[in-house]
Amino acid sequence: MLKLKQYSITFFIAVGLVGIWVYITSFTSWVNPVIFPPVSKIIDAFVKGFPDLLKGFVSSMGLLVPAIFLSLVLGIGGGLFFGLHQKSREILSPFFHTFSPLPPTLFIPYAIALLPTFKLASIFILFIGAFWPIFLGTIQGIALIDNHYWDNTKTLGIKGKDFIFKVVLPASAPYILSGTGTALILSFIVLMMAEMFGAQSGMGHFVQYYTDFSQYDYVLAGIIFNSIIILAIIVAFEKIKKRILFWMNLKSE
Amino acid sequence: MVETIELSQKSEKEALQNKIEVKSVHFSYGETEILQDINLEVKEGEFLVLMGPSGSGKSTLLRMLANLSQPKSGQILFDSPLDLAVVFQDYSLFPWLTAEENIVLALKQKLKKTKTKKELQQLAEQYLTLVQLGHAIKKYPGEMSGGMRQRAAIARALSVGSDLVLMDEPFGALDPLTRIQLQDLILQINHDQKRTIVFVTHDVEEAIILADRIVMFSPGPPGKVVDVIEVPFEKPRNRKQLFNSQEFVEFRDYLLGVMNKGVFEKLNQSEEVSSGEGI
Numbered sequence: 001m002l003k004l005k006q007y008s009i010t011f012f013i014a015v016g017l018v019g020i021w022v023y024i025t026s027f028t029s030w031v032n033p034v035i036f037p038p039v040s041k042i043i044d045a046f047v048k049g050f051p052d053l054l055k056g057f058v059s060s061m062g063l064l065v066p067a068i069f070l071s072l073v074l075g076i077g078g079g080l081f082f083g084l085h086q087k088s089r090e091i092l093s094p095f096f097h098t099f100s101p102l103p104p105t106l107f108i109p110y111a112i113a114l115l116p117t118f119k120l121a122s123i124f125i126l127f128i129g130a131f132w133p134i135f136l137g138t139i140q141g142i143a144l145i146d147n148h149y150w151d152n153t154k155t156l157g158i159k160g161k162d163f164i165f166k167v168v169l170p171a172s173a174p175y176i177l178s179g180t181g182t183a184l185i186l187s188f189i190v191l192m193m194a195e196m197f198g199a200q201s202g203m204g205h206f207v208q209y210y211t212d213f214s215q216y217d218y219v220l221a222g223i224i225f226n227s228i229i230i231l232a233i234i235v236a237f238e239k240i241k242k243r244i245l246f247w248m249n250l251k252s253e
Numbered sequence: 254m255v256e257t258i259e260l261s262q263k264s265e266k267e268a269l270q271n272k273i274e275v276k277s278v279h280f281s282y283g284e285t286e287i288l289q290d291i292n293l294e295v296k297e298g299e300f301l302v303l304m305g306p307s308g309s310g311k312s313t314l315l316r317m318l319a320n321l322s323q324p325k326s327g328q329i330l331f332d333s334p335l336d337l338a339v340v341f342q343d344y345s346l347f348p349w350l351t352a353e354e355n356i357v358l359a360l361k362q363k364l365k366k367t368k369t370k371k372e373l374q375q376l377a378e379q380y381l382t383l384v385q386l387g388h389a390i391k392k393y394p395g396e397m398s399g400g401m402r403q404r405a406a407i408a409r410a411l412s413v414g415s416d417l418v419l420m421d422e423p424f425g426a427l428d429p430l431t432r433i434q435l436q437d438l439i440l441q442i443n444h445d446q447k448r449t450i451v452f453v454t455h456d457v458e459e460a461i462i463l464a465d466r467i468v469m470f471s472p473g474p475p476g477k478v479v480d481v482i483e484v485p486f487e488k489p490r491n492r493k494q495l496f497n498s499q500e501f502v503e504f505r506d507y508l509l510g511v512m513n514k515g516v517f518e519k520l521n522q523s524e525e526v527s528s529g530e531g532i
Contacts, residue, residue, distance in 0.1 A: 148344035151321055155339045156413070157362045166358055170349040247349040250395025 037217040045217035046224065052206060053225045059201040063119065064191055067126035071183060075131050076176060079138020080168065089139065100136060104129035104190050112198075122194050129190045130183035137179020141172025174248070177241045184237060188230050203229065271332065272297045272417060272449050273318060278327035280313055286475035287313050291327070293468055293478060295417075295451055300443050302460045303453045304508075305470025306516055311453045313476075315339075315421050318451060337417040338410035343426045345406035346394040352405040353377045353390045356412050363413045380408040384438060400431035404438070411442065420452045424459070433492070436462055444488070457508050461501065462490060467508065471515035480511055 018039070024030055025038040037045075046053075082089040104125050111121035149171050152158075158167055169176075195204030203226045210218035242249070271294040280288040288310040295301050295318075303311040316322045317329060319339045339345070346355045356377035357370070364373070381390055384404040394402050403423055410418045420439070424432045440463060443450050454460055460467050461484060469480045485504065486495060495501050 146344070148341060149347065151319075151339070151341065152345060152347070154321060155319055155337070156359045158358065159362065162358060162361065166350065167347065170347070173349075247393055247395055250348075250393050252396055252398050 034214060035216050037220065041217040042220045042224070045215070046221040049206070049218050049221050053203075053222065056201055056203045056206045056222075057225075057229060059199075059205075060191060060195065060203045063122045063126055063194075063202070064187060067123045067187060068130055068183070070123075070127050071130035071134050072180065075134030075179070075183075076138050076169075079135045079142070079176070080164065083139045083142030083172070084168070096136065100132040104186075105193060108194075118198055118200075122191075122199070125194055126187050126190055130187045133179040133182040133186065134176065135179075137175045137177075137182070138172060140179075141175030142168060144175065145171045170247075173244055177244060181234075181237060181241070184234065192226070271295060273332070273451075274328075274330045275314070275318075276328045276330065278314070278317065278324040278329060280310065280317065280322070281325050281475075287473060288324075289475035289477050291478055293481060295449060297332075298443075298447050298449055299465045300440070300450045300452065300463055302464035302467045303451065303470065304455065304457070304460045304467050304512070305476065306455060306472045306512065308476070309470035309473045310476030311468075311470050312421050315419050315451065315453050319419050336415045337419055338413050338415040340403070340406045340410050340418065340420045340423045342422045343399060343402065345409070346402060348394045351391050351393055352381055352386060352397070352408075355394075355405065356380060356409045359409050359413050376412060377408075380412040381405065383411070384408045398431075399427050400435060403427065403435055407435075407439065407442070411446065411448070416447065417449045417451070420450065422453050422455070425454070425456075432459075437492075439463070440489070457505055457512070458496075460508070461486070461505060462492060462495070469508070469511050472519045479515060482508070482511075 021036075022039050025033065025036050026040075082092065107128055108121070108125060111124045112118075115121040115124055145168070149167060153163065153167050191202075192204035192207075195202035196208040199205040203222070207219055207222040207226070210216075210222065273295040275291055275293050278288060278291040279286070291314060303314060305311050313322070317324055319337060321339075346352070347358070350358060353374060357373045360368075360373050360376060368376075378387070378390055381387055381404075384407055386401060386404050386408060389397060389401055389405075392401075394405070397405065406423070407418075423439075424435050427435065436459065439450065439452075442448060452463060454463075464484050465488075467482045467484060468478055469482065470476045471479045485500070
């Protein structure tokens with residue numbers, strides 16, 4: 001109830017924006033009706049294009065999910081190793097600093113040349129984008145672990161699996177998760193761009209396909225669909241993040 | 254030949270007389286000398302309080318006793334292989350684990366795989382009940398008050414079975430009433446369970462209530478031991494009677510005198526230095 005009230009103004013602004021769109025597109029001739037179609041046409045396109053949009057969603061997730069999974073495994077695993085081994089980290093960190101800021105799309109030529117399918121090449125490019133924020137987030141998280149936790153770990157003699165899973169990972173989780181959030185957003189950007197150029201299907205491909213025919217009602221339907229999906233995934237991620245970091249928001253009685 | 258053998262035997266015996274012996278320990282941090290020529294011993298079963306103003310290096314010494322840092326020179330000898338537990342001011346527990354899980358994690362390292370998870374949980378519960386936290390077994394540190402967290406930390410220190418417990422201003426962040434309750438608890442533990450306790454504080458009254466002996470540090474850097482004082486009151490001590498007695502007031506003033514002497518000397522020194530710089 002409180003939440004609904006909190007967002008009531010937001011809701012009215014949204015209704016207002018749609019109202020302005022309706023007014024301008026249906027009752028004035030201020031804008032080009034091809035590029036800015038009326039709401040009824042967009043809804044129509046959304047309904048008619050929905051099966052294709054869903055197919056695009058499934059196809060995009062087929063790229064995104066393996067890429068994110070791979071970057072989580074290698075990013076956190078590698079981050080743990082380099083976070084805990086100062087010497088190796090010092091030797092390789094110039095490489096990290098050189099490669100991490102490069103836009104993943106720079107590697108497209110090699111990905112296409114070396115990997116057998118477009119799908120694998122796309123997964124590889126998405127992986128490169130998502131890997132660095134998770135990897136560097138993990139290293140940073142470990143570097144910033146409070147000295148008190150190290151003291152306790154040492155005096156209690158915590159080693160092995162417990163050391164990793166009960167101390168290091170939970171303690172660095174805030175930074176790992178913030179890196180993962182960055183990785184998610186970045187991979188959406190890369191995904192849409194990659195699909196708009198080479199793909200045969202996908203959420204980005206849908207938009208690009210109808211742009212070629214100047215069917216802006218479908219283009220807008222695609223943009224709206226994509227926004228909803230991305231928003232839903234980000235909201236779900238924030239929920240998961242809050243759940244993992246529950247211990248940061250506890251209140252004493 | 255015979256003489257040397259006798260000598261080495263004698264020194265072994267001497268090492269066994271005390272729980273810990275600190276021998277001419279120095280510690281510095283970069284260029285700054287933090288501790289200078291510290292000599293002291295911790296006796297089996299005693300309650301030893303390290304006392305001094307902040308910056309006197311008493312916590313640094315405790316860290317060295319806990320093997321969390323190493324002296325620059327000198328030796329710290331233990332009568333048995335290092336087996337101790339530490340209670341810090343307010344950050345001993347891992348906040349992502351419940352009170353019980355915190356203790357089970359510590360116990361698991363100690364007991365390796367000799368006990369089942371169920372048995373470890375029972376042990377944890379037993380020790381949490383001992384410190385009157387039986388009702389908060391499943392609570393996370395973030396859901397507990399400062400006093401409850403310190404109780405849980407004490408329970409963990411006891412559970413791992415170390416007979417030496419090092420405590421670094423463990424009650425410094427607590428309100429007065431909770432503080433008194435925990436002082437009584439730790440005294441009882443020292444007495445009933447025969448655990449040796451080394452306790453850092455800068456609170457004079459806390460030191461008198463708890464200690465068998467008080468090691469006084471001068472304000473640093475570098476911190477030095479200025480005096481080791483036996484507390485002349487029988488244990489168990491009745492807090493109310495003690496605080497009202499003339500002897501207590503005199504002893505407290507004496508301790509404060511020892512501590513303040515060092516503080517005033519320090520102040521004079523730094524005044525000289527700063528006026529020197531002014532010229």
